[in-house]
Amino acid sequence: MYNKRRRFIKLVLIIGGLLSLLTLGAWGFQFTFFSSTYHAKHVVKEFYDLEQKGNFSDSWEYFHPAMKVRFEKGAYIQDRAHVFLNHFGVETFSYDITEVEKLDTWKITADGEEWTDVYQMKVIQIYKGKYGNFSINQCVFAVKTKGEWTIAWDYNQ
Known part of the structure; x- marks a missing residue:
């Protein structure tokens, strides 16, 4: 039970980190290529x-x-x-x-x-x-x- 919970937390952190990177990347792309x-x-x-x-x-x-x-x-x-x-x-x-x-x-x-x-x-x-x-x-x-x-x-x- 402890290992399953630990894996779930790791998975959530990995997915959250990837989503954060994608969001920052999209923002950076938009800021760079759509800026004056x-x-x-x-x-x-x-x-x-x-x-x-x-x-x-x-x-x-x-x-x-x-x-x-x-x-x-x-x-x-x-x-x-x-x-x-x-x-x-x-x-x-x-x-x-x-x-x-x-x-x-x-x-x-x-x-x-x-x-x-x-x-x-x-x-x-x-x-x-x-x-x-x-x-x-x-x-x-x-x-x-x-x-x-x-x-x-x-x-x-």
């Missing part, structure tokens, strides 16, 4: 993955509407290819996204519209080209606009 931080960082990753491949036409599509006003699509495609591929003599680059931070509000320019739902992150692009190895450090902003995450760069002085 995840989506903001993901859109920046998607943008730079396309830039790495030289697919500037598709990366341009990720821009916030205010960025699209700054860069006509055809000019952006030509400039990016010309400067990075031709002038720097690189075929591709690697990058790191660090320092993800939620901002209460942010403006693309000092006199611009104030935005909410903004994440700032540091992107470090590492190039190896004919002029040696170099990197570009840039603050990049993920901005939620009409339910979609978009990319913006800082033009504040």
Whole structure:
């Protein structure tokens, strides 16, 4: 009788522990993949993955509407290819996204519209080209606009 009771208690503890792990795992999955931080960082990753491949036409599509006003699509495609591929003599680059931070509000320019739902992150692009190895450090902003995450760069002085 004592052994049966002991086995039953062990079984209950094992099942309870497994249920707890599953619950925590599901919560962690939901927190990670449905969080704004995840989506903001993901859109920046998607943008730079396309830039790495030289697919500037598709990366341009990720821009916030205010960025699209700054860069006509055809000019952006030509400039990016010309400067990075031709002038720097690189075929591709690697990058790191660090320092993800939620901002209460942010403006693309000092006199611009104030935005909410903004994440700032540091992107470090590492190039190896004919002029040696170099990197570009840039603050990049993920901005939620009409339910979609978009990319913006800082033009504040």
